[in-house]
Amino acid sequence: MSATAIILAAGFGTxxxxxxxxxxxxIAGKPMLRHLIDSCATVFDRIVVVVGPETALVGKEAxxxxxxxxxxxxxxxxxxxxxxxxxxxxxxxxxxADNPLITPETLQRLLDRRRAGDVGLALLxxxxxxxxxxxxxxxxxxxxxxxxxxxxxxxxxxxVGLCNAGVLCADARRMLGWLKAVRNDxxxxxxxxxxxxxxxxxxxxxxxAVEAPEAELLGINSRAEQARAEAEVQRRLREAAMDGGVxxxxxxxxxxxxxxxLANDVIxxxxxxxxxxxxxxxxxxxxxxxxxxNCIVRERAxxxxxxxxxxxxxxxxxxxxxxxxxxxxxxxxxxxxxxxLSYIGDASIGARTNVGAGTITCNYDGFGKYRTEIGADVFVxxxxxxxxxxxxxxxxxxxxxxxxxxxxxxxxxxFGRARQEVRPGRAAAFxxxxxxxxx
Numbered sequence: 050m051s052a053t054a055i056i057l058a059a060g061f062g063t064x065x066x067x068x069x070x071x072x073x074x075x076i077a078g079k080p081m082l083r084h085l086i087d088s089c090a091t092v093f094d095r096i097v098v099v100v101g102p103e104t105a106l107v108g109k110e111a112x113x114x115x116x117x118x119x120x121x122x123x124x125x126x127x128x129x130x131x132x133x134x135x136x137x138x139x140x141x142x143x144x145x146a147d148n149p150l151i152t153p154e155t156l157q158r159l160l161d162r163r164r165a166g167d168v169g170l171a172l173l174x175x176x177x178x179x180x181x182x183x184x185x186x187x188x189x190x191x192x193x194x195x196x197x198x199x200x201x202x203x204x205x206x207x208x209v210g211l212c213n214a215g216v217l218c219a220d221a222r223r224m225l226g227w228l229k230a231v232r233n234d235x236x237x238x239x240x241x242x243x244x245x246x247x248x249x250x251x252x253x254x255x256x257x258a259v260e261a262p263e264a265e266l267l268g269i270n271s272r273a274e275q276a277r278a279e280a281e282v283q284r285r286l287r288e289a290a291m292d293g294g295v296x297x298x299x300x301x302x303x304x305x306x307x308x309x310x311l312a313n314d315v316i317x318x319x320x321x322x323x324x325x326x327x328x329x330x331x332x333x334x335x336x337x338x339x340x341x342x343n344c345i346v347r348e349r350a351x352x353x354x355x356x357x358x359x360x361x362x363x364x365x366x367x368x369x370x371x372x373x374x375x376x377x378x379x380x381x382x383x384x385x386x387x388x389x390l391s392y393i394g395d396a397s398i399g400a401r402t403n404v405g406a407g408t409i410t411c412n413y414d415g416f417g418k419y420r421t422e423i424g425a426d427v428f429v430x431x432x433x434x435x436x437x438x439x440x441x442x443x444x445x446x447x448x449x450x451x452x453x454x455x456x457x458x459x460x461x462x463x464f465g466r467a468r469q470e471v472r473p474g475r476a477a478a479f480x481x482x483x484x485x486x487x488x
Contacts, residue, residue: 051139052160053221054093055132058082058111058146059101059119064271070104072146074275077282078306078325081149081269082110084282091153092160093142097135099128107146124239126231136225140164142218143242147269150278151216155261162259163218169254170223170246173216177263183212184243186258193256196246211258214266217245223254282307290317318354326360344376365400378418379410382425394418399425399443407432424459433465 062071072082082098089096098111099119108116115135119128129143140163144151155173163171172193174186181199185206188194196213197206219227227248231240249256264281267274286305287297294313297303302320309323312331321335324342329335333346336353343360346352350368361378364370368381371388379393382400387393389406395418396410408429410421419437423429427441430449441447442459451465 050164051094051137052092053095053097053135053137053139053141054089054156055129055135055141055143056082056085056089056096056098056111056146057125057128057143058098058107059104059122059128060147061101061104062147062270065275066272070101070107071269072107072149073110074269076149076275076279077286077304078308080110081275081278082107082146084149084307085144085146085151086111086114088151088153088156089144092156094139095135095137097132098146099131124231124233124237125242126228126240126244129242130225130228130240133225136221138221140218141221141224142216143224144216145268148214148216148266149269150267150281151261151265155259155265158261159216159218159259162257163220165257167255168257169252170217170219170227170249170256171259172218172246172256173214173266174211174258174260175214175263175266176210176260177212180210180212185209186211186213188256188258191257193246193250193258195250196243211260213243214261215243216266217242219245219249223249321353327358330366395437396421396423398423399427401425402427402429404429405431405433405449409434411436 058072060071065071065074073080076084086096096114098114098116100107100116102118102120117131119131140160142159159171159173162168177183184196184198185202186193187197187206187209199207227245230248231244233240246256267278267281269275269278283304287300287303290311291297295311296316299319303317304322306323306325308325310328312329314332315329316334318335318337320338322340326343327341329346330348332349334351339353339356341358344358344362346364348366350364350366352358352370353372355372356370357375359375359377362376363380365381365383365385367383368385369388370376373390374387375392377394379396381398384401385398387404391404391407392409394410395412402423402425411434412418421435421437422440424441424443426444429447430451432450433447434452436454439453439456441457444460445457446462447453448462448464451463453463453465457463
């Protein structure tokens with residue numbers, strides 16, 4: 050039997066105080082809408098996203114799933130109805146894009162509960178540490194009689210710890226009927242999705258509550274709530290990494306993106322940040338205060354401390370990228386060592402080559418980017434400037450302090466220094482002259 054997820058993402062999120070639609074704000078490097086879509090995609094056959102008229106970017110983020118537009122913001126039930134043409138057969142679940150942390154396991158339990166027995170409507174509920182602002186779920190034995198908003202609840206009802214999370218699931222035909230029956234006779238003149246529960250009970254339909262952890266059902270309406278969601282996702286990612294055989298020396302200081310891939314026996318030091326699209330292979334070590342994004346670190350390589358790997362960096366097996374070294378769009382072969390204070394950009398470096406401290410590849414002339422090709426077993430002396438486009442052959446040596454502007458053939462030694470002159474006594478004479486000028 051098929052099932053459809055309707056994700057409501059038409060709200061702009063004024064409390065975020067941002068020009069970017071709320072649901073496109075990122076958690077662990079991924080827009081919150083995409084978090085929920087990815088979870089839904091493992092459970093539901095179809096996904097439809099409801100967007101607002103001025104939020105085309107949200108519809109773009111929904112792709113390849115379809116989106117529909119709620120031209121007039123008349124409430125959550127009205128928003129869900131905009132997806133009527135996509136309901137299909139089977140179940141329909143209505144979710145909120147600003148509840149991005151619901152896991153596939155919880156969504157599957159919601160779907161299974163709706164399909165069990167004579168349950169007409171299933172909803173997600175939670176027991177938050179501070180339930181004050183939530184509507185209370187009143188019922189017994191896992192079934193719901195009604196939902197009472199906090200402001201309307203009696204003292205006894207306020208004492209109930211089970212709270213409504215807003216996510217509903219029902220047979221498509223019945224869901225459509227209930228949505229169309231919702232009225233807007235309230236102070237805001239809006240059609241509220243929560244009224245579906247009352248309509249279901251009025252038809253004597255069984256309404257079942259599926260409990261989920263509060264951490265999964267966090268609603269994000271402000272920057273502070275976004276930060277709490279970020280902390281929850283980072284906690285999950287850290288636990289998953291350690292469960293997969295990764296050593297995190299100081300877990301609470303390491304930050305991941307949702308697509309970070311770490312093999313077993315990787316060691317990660319304190320205060321490391323993984324941006325999007327990072328893969329680290331078995332046995333590599335990422336030392337403290339390093340920053341990585343869109344790069345590959347291969348087996349047994351050592352990165353950092355205080356290293357930066359930018360997009361396109363490919364660090365070979367057993368290579369070392371040390372403190373204050375930046376690598377961008379460059380491939381370092383097996384066993385390459387660049388241990389100190391260097392910039393390697395738009396380059397390829399062959400196996401076992403040593404890059405001395407202070408070396409830079411000059412890859413940009415203000416108009417275009419150019420590559421530096423360095424062979425295997427090359428020695429690049431400290432404080433060298435390699436001006437691209439440039440090729441340095443296997444086994445060559447670049448003397449310290451050189452500026453290299455022409456290709457170097459294999460096994461050659463290249464000097465690119467200005468000629469040194471020594472003038473005995475000139476320093477003392479210079480100082481004496483300067484002192485005399487000051488008198």
